[in-house]
Amino acid sequence: MRRSEPIKAVRGVRDILPAELPIWRAAEQAARDVSHRFGYEEIVTPVLEHAELIERVGEDTDAVAKELYRFDDRGGRNLALRPEATAGVVRAYFEGALNQGAQPSRLYLIGPMFRYDRPQKGRYRQFFQYNVEAIGGAAPGLDAEVIELAAAWLNGVGLNDLRLEVNSIGDAKCRPAYLEKLKEYYRPMKSQLGGDSQLRLERNPLRLLDSKLPHEQPLKAGAPKITDHLCAACAEHWASVLRLLDSAEIEYQINPYLVRGLDYYTRTVFEFYPGGATGQQDALASGGRYDGLAEAEGWPSTPGVGFAGGIDRVTELMDTTAVAVRPAADVVVLPDGDLQVEAAEVARICRGVRSVAVDYEPKSLRAKMRSANKLGAQWVVLFDADQAKRRVANLREMSSGTQQELPWVELPTRLA
């Protein structure tokens, strides 16, 4: 008999197995706890959105062109699996009338995101993010608050060796003038730039600053810095954010090359890296202000600020020994012989006080004991046909090896 080829997981996605789940839950619980402490409420938005929402927000970037999971549903709607959370949360903020409640609206979301990337370390096609968004507030205090919240989360899961980079990228008022200065600076050396950078020079000059080409690094050093060309309002906002971080005793490095490629990002941008890391790829959390996003989605202009934390990467760095692993069941019921009805009844009696599993397999008692031991059960309940008739069983404590015959009805009080 030829077996057909087993069907494996879709490329780039993975299962989170029971053994890994405790660390995963610990990261999520830390996110929920810290969100709650800062007054943020949970929101769940659909994994599916209109592709247009993502496209409008992502404009004509490569990311949207090549990395968006996009498909038509049976009704002919052009949909996408969300590649990030903020667009959907902002949509829900308006559709759910959160804009009519107390402002700002403080929200957090934990869930899967999807990007059609080529898989590699820390990068999956389905990955999980912890997102925090404060929508409807423009105060610099909110920028500092979400940075502090991100730091509190990372510290909360035991990650203390971190590097925080911050920058301001201005707004629609001052950025255009700065971009002109940047273009003027780079134009004379256009021929020295790489192909991507030459395209960016006219199309998206801000992105010249995060080029990683080694030979472009010296050129960057002489480029005008946007923080030297902020308008009065942006400069004041930027100064306030830094003052607030100082007073919160949060250490940061100003990185004038930390930018975002899309117009609706304004003012504050920040990223948290593990202490040792250098590459941008290793960011554990990144965020910033997006005062132009609501309008880009077609809603009234509304400010917002937030961040996205990568749960996959964070759990990879967490200390797994700090998370308690519990056995699947405290008690295992082992009938000696084919006594499935009786075994199920004994388990039912004990479940009020302990987690109970039953070994129904027609194996030797020895094999059942071995497997109960491997499971890590604290107790096993053993009985044969004769004992079943008398409605008694041997309760054995695994650590000491001592056991005692008891009526079934007394098991719960002994196990409690």
Place this chain on the structure above:
RNA sequence: GUGGCUGUAGCUCAGCAGGCAGAGCACCAGAUUGUGGAUCUGGGUGUCGCGGGUUCAAAUCCCGCCAGCCACCCCA
């Protein structure tokens, strides 16, 4: 999207100047008559990722595809 490495038992892997498919762990049975952990004995559970080619003969060499890992790229 580009490149490098890898794919053999449930798992981790050895075998690859072509010649009978292996080890450790896991698993099953037993040694120790009721019942675990330690030790010993016995048992191989396999379309050698898939498809094609070369050859008397392919896990081994060649081509294509798929998948995994890593880096580049990208990162809304």
